[in-house]
Amino acid sequence: MGEIELVVKDLACLLTMDPSLGDGSLGQISDAAVAFSGGRVAWLGSSAQAPDAPTVRSLPGTIGLPGLVECHTHAVWAGSRADELLRRLAGEDYSAILESGGGILSTVAATRASSEDVLAELAAARLVRLRSRGVTTVEIKSGYGLSPADEAKLLRAARRAGQLAGVRVLTTFLGAHTVPASHRSRRAGYVREVIEAQLPLAAPHADFVDVYVDRGAFTVDEGEAILRAGQALGLGVRIHAEQVTLTGAAAMAAGLGALSADHLERIDEAGIAAMARAGTIAVLLPGAMLYLRDRPPPVAALREAGVPLAVATDLNPGTSPVYDPWTVATLAAITMGLTIDEVLLGITSIAGRALGRPELGRLIPGGPGDLVVMRPPPGEPPSAAALIQQPTGSDAMLVISGGHALP
Structure with a gap:
């Protein structure tokens, strides 16, 4: 994998959907960051340890999860x-x-x-x-x-x-x-x-x-x-x-x-x-x-x-x-x-x-570089439950597909 091109950091809550990478069945990481290279996830973990990149997006108070x-x-x-x-x-x-x-x-x-x-x-x-x-x-x-x-x-x-x-x-x-x-x-x-x-x-x-x-x-x-x-x-x-x-x-x-x-x-x-x-x-x-x-x-x-x-x-x-x-x-x-x-x-x-594509819908190193970042509804904490309790609260604030932010 080549040089890191994009980092998204300061996510209050990152749901990797891989229990081996974080807490619980959703693999949750707090104060998290994700790095992308060559269309794939190059690294993920604590924001304090995030690598440098030409483009860095800081999104505090948000929830990150794999592209749906x-x-x-x-x-x-x-x-x-x-x-x-x-x-x-x-x-x-x-x-x-x-x-x-x-x-x-x-x-x-x-x-x-x-x-x-x-x-x-x-x-x-x-x-x-x-x-x-x-x-x-x-x-x-x-x-x-x-x-x-x-x-x-x-x-x-x-x-x-x-x-x-x-x-x-x-x-x-x-x-x-x-x-x-x-x-x-x-x-x-x-x-x-x-x-x-x-x-x-x-x-x-x-x-x-x-x-x-x-x-x-x-x-x-x-x-x-x-x-x-x-x-x-x-x-x-x-x-x-x-x-x-x-x-x-x-x-x-x-x-x-x-x-x-x-x-x-x-x-x-x-x-x-x-x-x-x-x-x-x-x-x-x-x-x-x-x-x-x-x-x-x-x-x-x-x-x-x-x-x-x-x-x-x-x-x-x-x-x-x-x-x-x-x-x-x-x-x-x-x-x-x-x-x-x-x-x-x-x-x-x-x-x-x-769909016979078990690599999709997960955030793992080397996996597809698909990330969605959601802001919780007003007054709600950045949590998994907030996404489901108020489902039509907002559109995704950031969608990354293949390591690139979509308009």
């Missing part, structure tokens, strides 16, 4: 579904909205009609909003194209959006998000299209493959066939599972070595045990639970079994139009029963593990 990892979004889309909330509040259920051409089908139509340039610009604007809250890594799924050319277009747009926004982006192929209207009477043909036509085009632009297995979407057998086809092309496995009904999808995906199973409101003991054996991460999505007025996943059972818990926004245009990881972290604590430490690990290091 947003591990579940659908951030590439066009069109608006603001009216859908009004219809649901008026008592209309989602099935009726879908049958009238609304819901995800309206998003698919608008997204298909939009150019890759437009989609990249829209997604980049969303990523900038996430970045302002301290996010430096974002997972983005396709799933609003549902044709070979359109799914590949979404994945390319996602990667371009990351470049435009200065955010690290990992991409997930989700051609099996729903069966498009054109294939409702021949769903087997659509599954074949996903495997034989969509996946080969999408794989060069994707890191993962995902399937939505649930009532009205895809079956466990269909999902397994698609996931295995993605694995054969070198993609990591993820799954939307057990959200609306218990299907056994989480256990199936765990059997394939899935990195994560997401939603899980209706997972059972067998699914939990399978995830624990496989080391599959549970990605909890409080925003979707709130918007759909659903029940929480069985967090106590997941915790007892040793299943790691990540937390994400599920940013999408209909059922979780949420841009703020701090809000969902607070919701995870209040509505799902996670501890403060669990939610902070869930939006950093465990979220990184859910």
